[in-house]
Amino acid sequence: MSAPAHATVAVIIPAFNEEETVAVVVNVARQLTSDVIVASDGSSDNTAQVARGAGAQVVELSENSGKGPALGAALQATDADFIVMLDADLTGLTLEHLEALLEPVLAGTLDMSIGVFDGGGFVTDWGNKLTPNLSGQRVARRSWLLGVPHLSEERWPEPAxxxxxxxxxxxWDYVVLPNVAQVVKEKKRGFWKGARARTKMYAQLLTYRARRKKP
Structure with a gap:
């Protein structure tokens, strides 16, 4: 099924304390569409102000609840037909990357495309290729995303x-994003705080099935 002739596209970007990188991601997203929404997930820095300054619509969550609630809030702030999901800490992102992610979903050949890094840096390349199903760079119809059970309840919604x-x-299929990388948690928060945050993230991700298993 091909996209409607006047299909609309929005980019949504969940962000927690990403004032250093969010404007760069917003600037690239705005080359694709004017409908760019940053969901500031209880950020304590200037993420919201920086994102607004870059031209994004900003939804502010009062406390840090996780990527799932942030995605849910951003989805409610747009009625676009197709959604491009991006992390706020990307480096090396270009309009061509977004078009490559969007094209197969707009064309109707995929229901979801998932971006994987290649050549952006050893650490993020390795982590992304080891667990590509956890990538935050995706495109899908908004209606399909709204049907994902527990999406807005999970701190890390990728397993849902x-x-x-x-x-x-x-x-669905993977789309290679050459020379794109993420700023790793250890660099953003310091080694030990970043390592603890990474451990908590994987604990949440790996226990999804057990937590959601019906009795």
């Missing part, structure tokens, strides 16, 4: 999205 891909028989 993966489960819904399987449950709905959705067509």
């Amino acid at each position: 999205i993966t489960a819904h891909l399987k449950a709905t028989g959705a067509r």
Whole structure:
């Protein structure tokens, strides 16, 4: 099924304390569409102000609740047909990367595209290739995303999205994003704080099935 002739596209960017990088991501996103929404997930720095200054619509969550609630809030702030999801700490991102992610979903050949890094840096390349299903760079129809069970409840919603891909028989594939990387948690927060944050993240990700298993 091909995209409607006048299909609309929004970019949503969940962000927690990403004042150093969010403007760069917003600036690239605005080359694709004027409908760019940053969901500031209880940020204590200037993420919201910087994102507004770069031209994004900003939704501010009162406390840090996780990527899932931030995505949910951003989805409610737009009625676009198609959604491009991006992390706020990307480096090396270009309009061509966004077009490569969007094209197969707009064309109707995929229900979801998932971006994977290549050549952006050893650490992020390695982590992204080891667990590509956890990538935050994705494109899908808004209506499909709104149907993902528990999306707005999970601090890290990627397992919920993966489960819904399987449950709905959705067509998906990876799209390589050359020279794109992320600023790793250890660099942003300091080694020990970053390592603890990474450990908590993987604990949440790996326990999704157990926590959501029906009795």
